[in-house]
Amino acid sequence: MGALEKMKQTPALSIRNLSILYSGSSVSAVRDVSFELAQGEIACLLGPSGCGKTTLLRAIAGFLMPNQGTIALNGESASEPGRVRSPEKRNVGVVFQDYALFPHLSVRKNIEFGLHKRSEPEKRHRSGELLALIGLETLADRYPHELSGGQQQRVALARALAPKPTLILLDEPFSNLDVELKERLTFEVREILKAENMSAILVTHDQHEAFSMADRIGVMHAGELQQWGSSYSLYHQPNSRMVADFIGQGVFLPGKKTEQGLQIELAHLRLTEDQLPLNDEFDVLIRPDDIIHDDASPMQAIVVRKAFRGADFLYTLMLESGAHVLALVPSHHNHAIGEPIGIKLELDHVITFDRL
Numbered sequence: 138m139g140a141l142e143k144m145k146q147t148p149a150l151s152i153r154n155l156s157i158l159y160s161g162s163s164v165s166a167v168r169d170v171s172f173e174l175a176q177g178e179i180a181c182l183l184g185p186s187g188c189g190k191t192t193l194l195r196a197i198a199g200f201l202m203p204n205q206g207t208i209a210l211n212g213e214s215a216s217e218p219g220r221v222r223s224p225e226k227r228n229v230g231v232v233f234q235d236y237a238l239f240p241h242l243s244v245r246k247n248i249e250f251g252l253h254k255r256s257e258p259e260k261r262h263r264s265g266e267l268l269a270l271i272g273l274e275t276l277a278d279r280y281p282h283e284l285s286g287g288q289q290q291r292v293a294l295a296r297a298l299a300p301k302p303t304l305i306l307l308d309e310p311f312s313n314l315d316v317e318l319k320e321r322l323t324f325e326v327r328e329i330l331k332a333e334n335m336s337a338i339l340v341t342h343d344q345h346e347a348f349s350m351a352d353r354i355g356v357m358h359a360g361e362l363q364q365w366g367s368s369y370s371l372y373h374q375p376n377s378r379m380v381a382d383f384i385g386q387g388v389f390l391p392g393k394k395t396e397q398g399l400q401i402e403l404a405h406l407r408l409t410e411d412q413l414p415l416n417d418e419f420d421v422l423i424r425p426d427d428i429i430h431d432d433a434s435p436m437q438a439i440v441v442r443k444a445f446r447g448a449d450f451l452y453t454l455m456l457e458s459g460a461h462v463l464a465l466v467p468s469h470h471n472h473a474i475g476e477p478i479g480i481k482l483e484l485d486h487v488i489t490f491d492r493l
């Protein structure tokens with residue numbers, strides 16, 4: 138294998154069985170976490186407050202020592218119990234929530250800050266490249282207080298990118314911005330990271346941010362990594378009720394095994410023996426996009442709640458049994474609460490969980 142081939146195959150980050158226990162605490166904040174991030178891949182750590190996202194990010198940055206497990210950067214060990222390469226020697230860039238720009242330095246000087254070992258022409262070249270990438274060439278001589286929040290965040294990103302680190306860590310970088318700017322910036326930041334072929338990990342509470350930004354998403358719960366996968370697989374093939382609940386919306390309908398598959402209130406689903414759940418007591422996950430509104434359908438459900446979302450309504454519908462399902466319906470189908478509407482089930486992925 139050639140050197141280039143080898144470099145391509147070595148993950149930018151590799152975490153094996155990592156556990157972090159804060160001193161004085163009896164429960165690990167991160168427990169037996171393993172995953173890999175390929176070169177140029179963007180990942181997002183998602184999960185409820187206190188699940189261990191920031192702890193994991195701080196361990197990757199080199200601020201915390203593992204109690205168990207290892208962290209390798211570009212194939213080289215960076216953290217193991219008893220030995221941690223210091224944050225400034227790890228070649229990892231960090232972008233914080235509050236930008237942390239130097240107020241007395243211009244935009245250009247902020248970007249050049251991490252390039253102190255380079256010659257002046259080299260610094261100038263790299264900062265020019267990054268100013269163009271973040272679209273702030275005309276503001277190079279301004280100071281941070283003369284910039285908007287979104288512009289400051291882009292400068293913080295450019296500063297982290299300047300020394301071409303192995304990995305960039307972004308700790309809730311958009312949480313201080315309003316919703317519209319956040320949406321635009323998540324897209325822009327993704328483009329900037331991709332243009333630099335940079336590997337990155339973002340921490341967020343916001344699944345929409347995770348969906349629009351990440352190639353891979355890690356859902357954490359109580360210190361454990363519940364699932365590591367693409368947005369598509371987390372949404373359509375969640376491996377636990379926790380992930381199914383946390384990612385997207387949906388309901389669980391009770392199911393019963395039959396000769397040829399399984400029966401739920403809305404339909405009989407033909408499945409082979411190996412597609413059936415092992416347990417007889419199980420529920421089936423139904424997402425809003427699995428329920429199609431169809432006036433011609435004999436199956437009826439009553440509208441009990443509706444939320445206008447612009448292009449569509451999110452209807453909460455009551456089935457004959459009294460169970461509720463959700464349905465996304467184009468907003469020109471404006472039905473009143475209490476009205477019965479025709480529905481049908483179009484389920485591509487049958488996901489079942491043992492009944493609680």
Ligand SMILES: Nc1ncnc2c1ncn2[C@@H]1O[C@H](COP(=O)(O)OP(=O)(O)OP(=O)(O)O)[C@@H](O)[C@H]1O
Binds near residue numbers: 192
């Ligand atoms: N310095 C510390 N000492 C002891 N325990 C800590 C410390 N920092 C965090 N913890 C605990 O570790 C667990 C994980 O915290 P962490 O900050 O990693 O969660 P998080 O997912 O980032 O939460 P949030 O989304 O609220 O920022 C929590 O139970 C928290 O109370």
